[in-house]
Amino acid sequence: MAVLLIAEISDGELSMDATAKAVAAAKALGDVTVLAAGSSAAAAGEAASKIDGVSKVLVAEDPMLGHRLAEATAALIVSLAGDYEHIVAPATTDAKNVMPRVAALLDVMVISDASGVVDADTFERPIYAGNAVQTVKSNDAKKVITFRTSTFDAAGEGGSASVETISAAENPGLSTWVEDKVAESDRPELTSAGVVVSGGRGVGSEEDFALIEKLADKLGAAVGASRAAVDSGYAPNDWQVGQTGKVVAPDLYVAVGISGAIQHLAGMKDSKIIVAINKDEESPIFQVADYGLVADLFDAVPELIEKL
Amino acid sequence: MKVLVPVKRVIDYNVKVRVKADGTGVDLANVKMSMNPFDEIAVEQAIRLKEAGQAEEIVAVSIGVKQAQETLRTALAMGADRAILVVASDDVHKDIEPLAVAKILKAIVDEEQPGLVLCGKQAIDNDMNATGQMLSALMGWSQATFASEIAIEGDKAKVTREVDGGLQTIEVTMPTVVTVDLRLNEPRYASLPNIMKAKKKPLDEKTAEDYGVDVSNRLEIVKTVEPAERAAGIKVGSVDELVAKLKEVGAV
Numbered sequence: 001m002a003v004l005l006i007a008e009i010s011d012g013e014l015s016m017d018a019t020a021k022a023v024a025a026a027k028a029l030g031d032v033t034v035l036a037a038g039s040s041a042a043a044a045g046e047a048a049s050k051i052d053g054v055s056k057v058l059v060a061e062d063p064m065l066g067h068r069l070a071e072a073t074a075a076l077i078v079s080l081a082g083d084y085e086h087i088v089a090p091a092t093t094d095a096k097n098v099m100p101r102v103a104a105l106l107d108v109m110v111i112s113d114a115s116g117v118v119d120a121d122t123f124e125r126p127i128y129a130g131n132a133v134q135t136v137k138s139n140d141a142k143k144v145i146t147f148r149t150s151t152f153d154a155a156g157e158g159g160s161a162s163v164e165t166i167s168a169a170e171n172p173g174l175s176t177w178v179e180d181k182v183a184e185s186d187r188p189e190l191t192s193a194g195v196v197v198s199g200g201r202g203v204g205s206e207e208d209f210a211l212i213e214k215l216a217d218k219l220g221a222a223v224g225a226s227r228a229a230v231d232s233g234y235a236p237n238d239w240q241v242g243q244t245g246k247v248v249a250p251d252l253y254v255a256v257g258i259s260g261a262i263q264h265l266a267g268m269k270d271s272k273i274i275v276a277i278n279k280d281e282e283s284p285i286f287q288v289a290d291y292g293l294v295a296d297l298f299d300a301v302p303e304l305i306e307k308l
Numbered sequence: 309m310k311v312l313v314p315v316k317r318v319i320d321y322n323v324k325v326r327v328k329a330d331g332t333g334v335d336l337a338n339v340k341m342s343m344n345p346f347d348e349i350a351v352e353q354a355i356r357l358k359e360a361g362q363a364e365e366i367v368a369v370s371i372g373v374k375q376a377q378e379t380l381r382t383a384l385a386m387g388a389d390r391a392i393l394v395v396a397s398d399d400v401h402k403d404i405e406p407l408a409v410a411k412i413l414k415a416i417v418d419e420e421q422p423g424l425v426l427c428g429k430q431a432i433d434n435d436m437n438a439t440g441q442m443l444s445a446l447m448g449w450s451q452a453t454f455a456s457e458i459a460i461e462g463d464k465a466k467v468t469r470e471v472d473g474g475l476q477t478i479e480v481t482m483p484t485v486v487t488v489d490l491r492l493n494e495p496r497y498a499s500l501p502n503i504m505k506a507k508k509k510p511l512d513e514k515t516a517e518d519y520g521v522d523v524s525n526r527l528e529i530v531k532t533v534e535p536a537e538r539a540a541g542i543k544v545g546s547v548d549e550l551v552a553k554l555k556e557v558g559a560v
């Protein structure tokens with residue numbers, strides 16, 4: 001059986017972590033061919049060819065595939081679909097945008113955010129903000145799947161797959177890219193960081209969120225946020241952790257001024273060690289925290305920064 | 309322009325969900341149900357477009373059990389003009405899959421010819437994040453998912469999307485399907501007079517068969533279980549104790 005895996009690429013660069021985690025999930029399903037698509041994708045394809053478990057890489061470079069607009073990217077994937085039983089990708093926002101479109105064009109159901117592989121037809125996925133885990137068996141001829149990266153360990157490097165160049169499918173010409181607003185940061189990526197420090201509404205302002213960032217930098221951590229912190233403008237949207245934001249499972253997750261709503265827990269409760277700092281001892285966050293500190297964050301965080 | 313807004317009846321986001329003992333799913337009998345929060349944002353956006361003179365009519369559609377008409381009444385009370393209920397099951401525990409929903413929506417879009425379909429980006433029950441993209445695919449239309457800003461200019465819509473790296477703005481050709489994210493707007497509450505008025509607004513009732521769509525599952529549910537519980541932790545009394553514990557387990 002053959003698997004087509006859509007590599008995660010932004011601005012021509014392979015997202016190694018997300019892609020290698022999806023490869024780890026997909027290896028069990030069959031021979032993995034990686035599709036590297038973008039306006040520039042050759043370097044990303046080259047990088048993907050080194051992932052253990054990849055047997056072949058297809059590189060499709062075309063301006064219309066830039067920024068991975070859904071219509072052109074889905075058309076390309078569908079044009080290749082005939083050769084594969086499984087079409088998979090890491091569950092990034094790009095893939096969540098494209099893969100359901102691919103599935104509908106193939107008249108199959110999409111399996112979103114799969115967290116486990118039981119067999120070639122059967123997958124586990126969290127539902128209801130992770131409050132239940134469902135095992136589903138697909139009756140479709142082809143399976144279109146996005147894998148929740150936080151539950152798979154990345155495949156190693158050391159492979160040497162062959163790389164082939166292919167052309168893009170016809171451009172449906174339905175959308176164009178205008179601009180990206182991406183904040184450059186030297187911090188680790190939120191979804192692959194070993195340590196994440198997140199701030200919530202309790203932080204109180206954008207200015208005071210600097211305190212969260214300072215603690216993060218002390219720990220070499222990525223910065224996360226609750227929805228309330230993002231809605232209030234303390235933190236950018238791409239920091240949101242939760243049911244409808246990013247799902248993380250670092251070795252250490254520090255939640256500061258976050259109450260622990262189920263929608264937030266959905267994005268972090270698989271972290272190895274959870275620390276919560278909250279002034280309200282009744283906060284639900286303490287039910288999932290390994291170490292809970294009932295304290296005012298404005299006292300505790302500066303002290304913590306000093307003592308670490 | 310007509311705007312079509314699909315709305316789903318889901319368990320209220322504040323309700324603690326319980327997995328049924330027989331593993332077939334989550335217990336939905338006698339629990340509070342509400343409109344999917346993302347769909348409220350979609351309805352709100354449609355109303356704002358109408359208020360801005362960019363939309364003439366808002367049609368809300370719900371596909372599911374008969375009780376979904378309550379969800380449609382909520383949409384009407386918020387400001388939708390009329391509603392279509394497609395009864396596709398009489399079992400509250402049956403979740404109609406996004407592919408089947410998209411097929412029914414396609415049939416309705418073919419009939420109604422809206423210029424814009426506004427969907428929630430995901431339903432908080434099955435967390436699929438798929439219906440809007442699937443409808444767009446079946447229509448052969450453009451799509452703009454995870455919208456935090458929408459500006460319609462002639463036959464184009466400029467949409468800012470919440471993506472992993474930050475924000476991306478794209479321009480899509482109309483007609484189009486837009487799926488909405490949390491930061492697009494803050495939905496209004498329906499006022500009491502509007503709730504009363506909504507009772508008189510037209511609500512058409514159809515069935516999945518009327519549209520010739522087979523709603524049987526493509527994904528067979530093998531089992532549903534509670535997630536693994538985290539072992540209870542401890543409270544530490546001071547920052548010093550916290551640092552000591554973290555050092556002890558090698559976390560820092």
Ligand SMILES: Cc1cc2nc3c(=O)[nH]c(=O)nc-3n(C[C@H](O)[C@H](O)[C@H](O)COP(=O)(O)OP(=O)(O)OC[C@H]3O[C@@H](n4cnc5c(N)ncnc54)[C@H](O)[C@@H]3O)c2cc1C
Nearest residue numbers: 200201202226227228242243244245257259263264279297
């Ligand atoms: C459809 C939908 C999707 C959602 N998706 C997400 C999601 O993906 N991610 C997410 O996070 N949420 C999500 N939410 C929102 C979620 O329900 C909560 O509203 C949100 O997580 C609350 O954020 P918070 O904990 O920062 O704020 P609050 O619940 O207001 O908690 C603030 C906490 O800070 C504490 N605090 C205040 N001041 C201090 C201080 N000086 N020192 C110490 N502690 C202090 C308080 O005791 C309180 O516990 C979603 C909701 C809906 C309806």
